[in-house]
Amino acid sequence: MRGKGRAVCLGADIDTDVIIAGRYLRTKDRSIWAKHVFEDLDSDLAPRLSGAVIVAGKNFGCGSSREQAAIALKEAGVIAVVAPSFARIFFRNAINIGLALIEADLGCPEGETVRFDLESGWVELGGKRSRLRPLSPHMLDILRAGGLVAYWRVKR
Amino acid sequence: MSSLSERILGARAGEYIDRKVDRAYVHDGTGVLTLEAWKGMGSRGLFDPSRISVIFDHIVPANNSTTATLQHELREFAKGSFLHFSDIGGGICHQCMSEGVVLPGEVVVGADSHSCTLGAFGAFATGVGATDMAAIWLTGETWFKVPHSIGIRLQGAITGAAEAKDVALAYVGQLGMDGGSYKALEFIGDGTGSLCMDDRLLLCNLAAETGAKTGMFYADDITVDYLARYGQSAGEQEKEPCDYVQELEINLADVEPLIAVPPRVDTVRAVRDLAGLPVDQVFVGTCTNGRYSDLARFACMVRGNKVAVRTIVVPASREVMKEAIRTGVLTDIVEAGCSIGTPGCGPCLGAHMGVIGEGEVCLSTANRNFRNRMGIGGEIYLASVATAAATALEGEITEPGVP
Numbered sequence: 014m015r016g017k018g019r020a021v022c023l024g025a026d027i028d029t030d031v032i033i034a035g036r037y038l039r040t041k042d043r044s045i046w047a048k049h050v051f052e053d054l055d056s057d058l059a060p061r062l063s064g065a066v067i068v069a070g071k072n073f074g075c076g077s078s079r080e081q082a083a084i085a086l087k088e089a090g091v092i093a094v095v096a097p098s099f100a101r102i103f104f105r106n107a108i109n110i111g112l113a114l115i116e117a118d119l120g121c122p123e124g125e126t127v128r129f130d131l132e133s134g135w136v137e138l139g140g141k142r143s144r145l146r147p148l149s150p151h152m153l154d155i156l157r158a159g160g161l162v163a164y165w166r167v168k169r
Numbered sequence: 170m171s172s173l174s175e176r177i178l179g180a181r182a183g184e185y186i187d188r189k190v191d192r193a194y195v196h197d198g199t200g201v202l203t204l205e206a207w208k209g210m211g212s213r214g215l216f217d218p219s220r221i222s223v224i225f226d227h228i229v230p231a232n233n234s235t236t237a238t239l240q241h242e243l244r245e246f247a248k249g250s251f252l253h254f255s256d257i258g259g260g261i262c263h264q265c266m267s268e269g270v271v272l273p274g275e276v277v278v279g280a281d282s283h284s285c286t287l288g289a290f291g292a293f294a295t296g297v298g299a300t301d302m303a304a305i306w307l308t309g310e311t312w313f314k315v316p317h318s319i320g321i322r323l324q325g326a327i328t329g330a331a332e333a334k335d336v337a338l339a340y341v342g343q344l345g346m347d348g349g350s351y352k353a354l355e356f357i358g359d360g361t362g363s364l365c366m367d368d369r370l371l372l373c374n375l376a377a378e379t380g381a382k383t384g385m386f387y388a389d390d391i392t393v394d395y396l397a398r399y400g401q402s403a404g405e406q407e408k409e410p411c412d413y414v415q416e417l418e419i420n421l422a423d424v425e426p427l428i429a430v431p432p433r434v435d436t437v438r439a440v441r442d443l444a445g446l447p448v449d450q451v452f453v454g455t456c457t458n459g460r461y462s463d464l465a466r467f468a469c470m471v472r473g474n475k476v477a478v479r480t481i482v483v484p485a486s487r488e489v490m491k492e493a494i495r496t497g498v499l500t501d502i503v504e505a506g507c508s509i510g511t512p513g514c515g516p517c518l519g520a521h522m523g524v525i526g527e528g529e530v531c532l533s534t535a536n537r538n539f540r541n542r543m544g545i546g547g548e549i550y551l552a553s554v555a556t557a558a559a560t561a562l563e564g565e566i567t568e569p570g571v572p
């Protein structure tokens with residue numbers, strides 16, 4: 014689980030209503046969520062997310078349990094989300110759909126390159142590496158499989 | 170020296186565990202995704218259909234043909250697989266599960282963030298995502314990180330015009346929107362004995378607004394009596410002292426009518442500080458404040474008067490609605506000029522039935538006031554039923570009088 018991407022910075026307490034508004038939930042078409050992600054925050058943001066690592070403030074993903082929020086980010090091309098803390102259901106959802114989350118405080122390095130390796134447990138910004146609390150082996154298995162659906166599809 | 174979560178989950182705070190669940194429920198919103206994920210896992214069976222509930226509450230009745238088609242598929246699946254199924258009008262999932270389904274000591278998962286409501290029974294009840302839920306449908310178990318616990322010590326009894334909702338806003342204001350992150354809130358102290366089940370369900374409901382995994386009360390004689398009304402026999406849970414990571418003390422008698430100012434539920438002020446602010450809509454209902462005692466209190470305050478702004482009242486369940494019809498509470502509410510919705514979430518999530526317009530202000534008894542939640546460009550103030558009633562009668566934010 015290695016990756017890198019360009020930092021796109023957001024504030025603290027980003028809630029799932031802001032990630033994907035309730036009015037777009039009644040569909041199974043994932044491209045709609047990717048297109049409207051963060052629409053109420055900044056309507057120019059969605060096209061800039063491909064290949065991005067979102068670097069946010071604390072409590073990212075708070076609010077409703079809608080899994081579409083994590084899916085929307087993944088579909089929009091987000092590589093990983095870095096934040097000092099995540100709302101717990103969002104955290105579960107992201108792991109379950111195979112979106113990498115990194116618990117770290119990187120400040121606001123807009124446009125800089127962020128690298129990470131979840132298996133070895135580090136994140137790197139501007140040549141400075143910080144250690145991460147390791148995910149459990151079970152969680153890493155799920156991420157490696159590309160999410161819980163794929164994990165169970167192959168597991169007997 | 171264990172917390173209630175540790176006792177129920179059988180492990181120490183901080184540990185990752187795999188645990189069997191006693192009940193699993195989804196609603197029409199998360200159920201659609203759960204079904205899709207379950208199919209993606211190979212449609213390989215259901216751990217126990219009688220322990221899996223599918224409850225239609227979020228967009229009921231369906232608002233357009235897309236929703237109707239999605240609901241149709243889930244409905245047919247639930248019926249065909251002999252799941253515990255509640256169709257439109259049965260009520261909000263958390264409320265339905267609180268009507269004699271969830272019992273003390275159980276591990277309960279719901280695909281909704283307010284599943285913590287059911288911790289009021291002394292159960293470990295928490296929200297999970299739809300994909301999590303699909304794996305639970307399949308295996309009957311999931312992983313948890315056993316939470317550390319925050320003790321909220323309640324003293325005395327609520328007095329004056331205040332309600333349990335004001336107590337909830339008080340602790341949310343103190344803890345903040347992430348003050349309970351990853352943790353369980355345990356409500357303890359002598360004051361718990363003065364709170365009925367409706368109050369306890371409400372206090373656990375708002376735990377989600379602090380980011381907490383759940384809120385919990387120990388099952389006592391009040392819990393046992395409540396469940397007996399639904400034909401369930403349950404035992405009390407013995408209270409043990411516990412080392413909490415944080416303790417908060419609230420003297421219930423000190424709590425006054427409070428209001429959460431948009432767009433944050435933890436921006437909490439006294440209602441009187443905002444008195445006179447005009448509102449366009451009042452909404453009474455939701456998994457926070459749509460129970461029978463709420464409707465009865467509202468009816469008591471509006472009886473014989475007319476509301477001054479459009480007011481929507483949505484009973485939390487069919488059981489609540491039946492009781493409100495039987496006792497005449499619903500008649501009083503309709504005669505006061507309010508509009509009644511199908512039991513369910515109503516306009517809480519801004520999808521239908523009472524969406525607010527740009528620049529409009531809604532005084533709601535719900536639990537969330539995020540930007541645009543009830544409609545683009547609209548603002549939501551959160552308060553108690555009494556504050557909602559006083560506000561509906563005046564058309565502007567009004568502190569309720571002492572009954």
Ligand code: SF4
Binds near residue numbers: 456
């Ligand atoms: S009433 Fe509102 S908060 Fe409660 S479950 Fe329904 S949408 Fe969620």
